[in-house]
Amino acid sequence: MSNENTIIHPSRASGLTRTLSNLLRSREIAVAAVIVVIVVLTTLKSHGFVFSSDGWRNLLVTPSLLIVLAVGQAAVIITRNVDLSVGSTLGLTAYLVGKVFIANPGMPAFMAFVIGLAFGAALGLINGVLVAFGRVPAMVITLGTLYIYRGVFLSWAGSNRVNASDFPSGFNSLGTNSLIGIPVLTIIALILMAVVGYYLRTARSGRELYAIGSDPDAAHLYGLPVTRRVLVAFVLSGALAGLAGVIYAARYGTVSSGAGSGMELQAVGAAVIGGVAIAGGVGTVWGAALGALLLVTINQALPIVGISDFWQKAVVGALIIGAIVLDRILAARQERALIAARDRARLDTPTTVKAGSPA
Amino acid sequence: MSTATATPPAKESSRSYQSYAHPWWRRTLLTREFAIIGLLVVVYLYSMINVANFDSPLTPYYLFLDIAPILLIALPMTMVMVTGEIDLSVASVVGLSSVLVGVLHRDANMSIPTAALVAILIGAVCGALNGYLVAYVGLPSLAVTIGSMALYRGIAQGLLGTEAVTDFPKKWTDLAKDRIFGDGSSFPMILIPFLILLVLSVWLLHYSTAGRGIFEIGLNKEAAHFTGVNVELTKFWLFIFAGAVSALAGVFYTLRFGSARGDNATGLELQVIAAVVLGGVSVFGGRGAYHGVIAGVVLIGVISSAMRLEGQTVNVINIVIGVLLVLSVISTSFLAWVSRWLHSRSGGTGPTSPLRRAVAEGN
Numbered sequence: 102m103s104n105e106n107t108i109i110h111p112s113r114a115s116g117l118t119r120t121l122s123n124l125l126r127s128r129e130i131a132v133a134a135v136i137v138v139i140v141v142l143t144t145l146k147s148h149g150f151v152f153s154s155d156g157w158r159n160l161l162v163t164p165s166l167l168i169v170l171a172v173g174q175a176a177v178i179i180t181r182n183v184d185l186s187v188g189s190t191l192g193l194t195a196y197l198v199g200k201v202f203i204a205n206p207g208m209p210a211f212m213a214f215v216i217g218l219a220f221g222a223a224l225g226l227i228n229g230v231l232v233a234f235g236r237v238p239a240m241v242i243t244l245g246t247l248y249i250y251r252g253v254f255l256s257w258a259g260s261n262r263v264n265a266s267d268f269p270s271g272f273n274s275l276g277t278n279s280l281i282g283i284p285v286l287t288i289i290a291l292i293l294m295a296v297v298g299y300y301l302r303t304a305r306s307g308r309e310l311y312a313i314g315s316d317p318d319a320a321h322l323y324g325l326p327v328t329r330r331v332l333v334a335f336v337l338s339g340a341l342a343g344l345a346g347v348i349y350a351a352r353y354g355t356v357s358s359g360a361g362s363g364m365e366l367q368a369v370g371a372a373v374i375g376g377v378a379i380a381g382g383v384g385t386v387w388g389a390a391l392g393a394l395l396l397v398t399i400n401q402a403l404p405i406v407g408i409s410d411f412w413q414k415a416v417v418g419a420l421i422i423g424a425i426v427l428d429r430i431l432a433a434r435q436e437r438a439l440i441a442a443r444d445r446a447r448l449d450t451p452t453t454v455k456a457g458s459p460a
Numbered sequence: 461m462s463t464a465t466a467t468p469p470a471k472e473s474s475r476s477y478q479s480y481a482h483p484w485w486r487r488t489l490l491t492r493e494f495a496i497i498g499l500l501v502v503v504y505l506y507s508m509i510n511v512a513n514f515d516s517p518l519t520p521y522y523l524f525l526d527i528a529p530i531l532l533i534a535l536p537m538t539m540v541m542v543t544g545e546i547d548l549s550v551a552s553v554v555g556l557s558s559v560l561v562g563v564l565h566r567d568a569n570m571s572i573p574t575a576a577l578v579a580i581l582i583g584a585v586c587g588a589l590n591g592y593l594v595a596y597v598g599l600p601s602l603a604v605t606i607g608s609m610a611l612y613r614g615i616a617q618g619l620l621g622t623e624a625v626t627d628f629p630k631k632w633t634d635l636a637k638d639r640i641f642g643d644g645s646s647f648p649m650i651l652i653p654f655l656i657l658l659v660l661s662v663w664l665l666h667y668s669t670a671g672r673g674i675f676e677i678g679l680n681k682e683a684a685h686f687t688g689v690n691v692e693l694t695k696f697w698l699f700i701f702a703g704a705v706s707a708l709a710g711v712f713y714t715l716r717f718g719s720a721r722g723d724n725a726t727g728l729e730l731q732v733i734a735a736v737v738l739g740g741v742s743v744f745g746g747r748g749a750y751h752g753v754i755a756g757v758v759l760i761g762v763i764s765s766a767m768r769l770e771g772q773t774v775n776v777i778n779i780v781i782g783v784l785l786v787l788s789v790i791s792t793s794f795l796a797w798v799s800r801w802l803h804s805r806s807g808g809t810g811p812t813s814p815l816r817r818a819v820a821e822g823n
Contacts, residue, residue, distance in 0.1 A: 241789050249779050251778060252779035411620075421606060
């Protein structure tokens with residue numbers, strides 16, 4: 102196709118300026134700026150928020166759990182689905198890892214991650230098979246598996262729990278160790294985010310997830326393997342929820358039957374705040390991770406600035422609503438700009454419209 | 461202009477002659493709704509015969525008390541879901557209205573009816589905020605109500621913290637547990653407001669012009685708009701209805717347990733949605749009927765109460781409800797797949813033109 106037919110011409114600015122201006126206008130930067138503002142204001146109020154060793158550690162390690170969940174959730178939401186079962190998957194996997202450690206006390210710590218990954222992926226596979234092959238709404242299926250996984254967890258664990266003493270010291274120390282001042286669990290979460298983000302941004306199959314989310318029917322007609330890609334997205338989300346379960350066990354040491362309940366909506370909320378559109382096809386994994394970081398940071402900052410943490414949920418809710426309203430306003434502005442550009446193009450060259458239409 | 465001329469597979473089932481190719485009794489009885497009603501009858505009879513104490517009059521009394529909030533909220537939720545939207549914030553409105561009744565009664569010395577009225581009004585305002593954002597701003601209801609779910613629950617917890625208000629007048633807490641036909645009957649008082657709302661909702665959804673508009677919005681929003689349905693206003697009012705009824709359920713919840721707490725009815729929204737979907741309402745909108753929804757709610761109630769009498773814990777009940785929910789949606793596409801397979805085996809009788817096939821496969 103020649104350039105004459107395109108309504109919006111490619112920018113003539115240099116690659117660097119374009120990247121910079123895109124970056125500055127991106128949702129991710131806005132969320133990051135809000136996080137920085139919150140951290141700075143809270144630190145002015147109480148220096149311990151950042152500058153004590155405990156404060157610094159908590160600030161970094163607490164979000165790692167939600168970041169991992171939000172990354173998986175983002176991949177699913179981008180395909181125009183949703184995975185409500187991640188909280189139950191997290192709890193069930195955390196408990197399983199504890200039980201495995203009790204049965205084999207000598208197991209090396211990295212095996213916990215292998216088990217968590219595999220088990221979470223298996224639970225995700227169940228969701229994926231039901232959604233992709235059954236061609237039924239993901240929300241209903243994962244609502245069902247939310248109940249099922251949680252029910253299995255509750256009847257297995259009952260009032261029992263796995264304690265810190267059941268885990269080998271090598272595993273527990275994962276929750277407290279740091280590398281060059283950054284907690285190990287945070288590093289793990291960041292690596293997972295980077296890998297999934299790189300896959301979604303560069304891999305062909307990753308880009309196809311966006312195509313499927315933008316228009317499933319068009320993706321199908323175009324020949325994309327919609328069923329398989331959606332399946333993979335759910336397996337990914339399950340595997341990450343499983344890893345989050347392992348992180349949960351390492352971070353808190355105890356796993357009781359309430360572990361992870363309600364996390365699914367936090368994960369969806371984090372993705373939405375980070376700019377992942379619930380209608381699919383839009384958003385990045387870094388955005389979702391920043392959304393998670395914002396939610397957790399607010400949670401930690403509120404008690405310090407003197408707002409009772411009972412109000413924390415209200416603030417989070419207001420933030421989610423604010424984020425989607427903002428999205429809507431920006432989208433409407435862009436739509437108007439596109440329509441104006443189209444009208445201009447029609448007025449300038451009336452023949453191009455004819456040339457573009459099928460014979 | 462340069463749009464593709466190929467017709468994409470239609471999402472909604474298109475009305476065709478096949479809908480009317482069978483006698484009315486087959487069209488009525490061979491539906492999702494009657495499958496659920498049949499299942500309810502089977503489970504009920506099985507429990508009557510096999511579960512000890514299930515036939516005592518106390519069982520249905522507690523069953524109705526337990527499912528009353530779900531029954532109430534399922535009424536507006538059905539209509540909201542028929543328009544293709546969803547309201548996840550209902551349980552938070554229940555919690556908020558519970559806290560409001562407690563706080564207004566304790567700190568503002570309001571009588572229970574006044575406090576309840578204020579709570580219901582605020583519930584309607586909560587619904588109006590959802591409705592405004594969904595209908596007029598045009599935001600996806602799933603995202604909006606995830607946000608407002610956290611917002612309303614947060615306000616409830618912020619107002620009361622970890623406290624609980626428990627000093628309600630005995631007259632009112634007894635009324636919540638009272639029975640309709642004197643002692644020993646198995647029908648609690650709460651069924652009266654429920655039945656009034658049920659009649660109203662059935663008339664509105666199935667027998668009024670507005671109801672046809674609600675279905676039309678769920679099937680095709682643009683078509684609804686062009687046939688004169690006020691899409692925005694309809695959705696707006698449905699969300700207000702959902703908020704007000706949830707607040708009413710919150711008042712009942714508070715008085716029944718005699719306790720107003722910020723975390724009352726956490727997770728109730730998922731139970732309501734599970735029951736409504738089980739009752740045959742499509743989450744894509746445009747499909748559903750009240751006899752199925754009521755059967756879905758009662759089915760979940762009967763299963764829970766029978767399993768509890770059998771000594772099962774709430775965990776196993778959760779598993780059963782989850783499996784039922786998955787099966788109920790999977791069965792539809794599975795049956796469609798089977799019938800397609802049978803058609804293609806018998807050869808030639810199935811849809812032949814590419815368009816017809818696309819439509820059939822899209823279902």
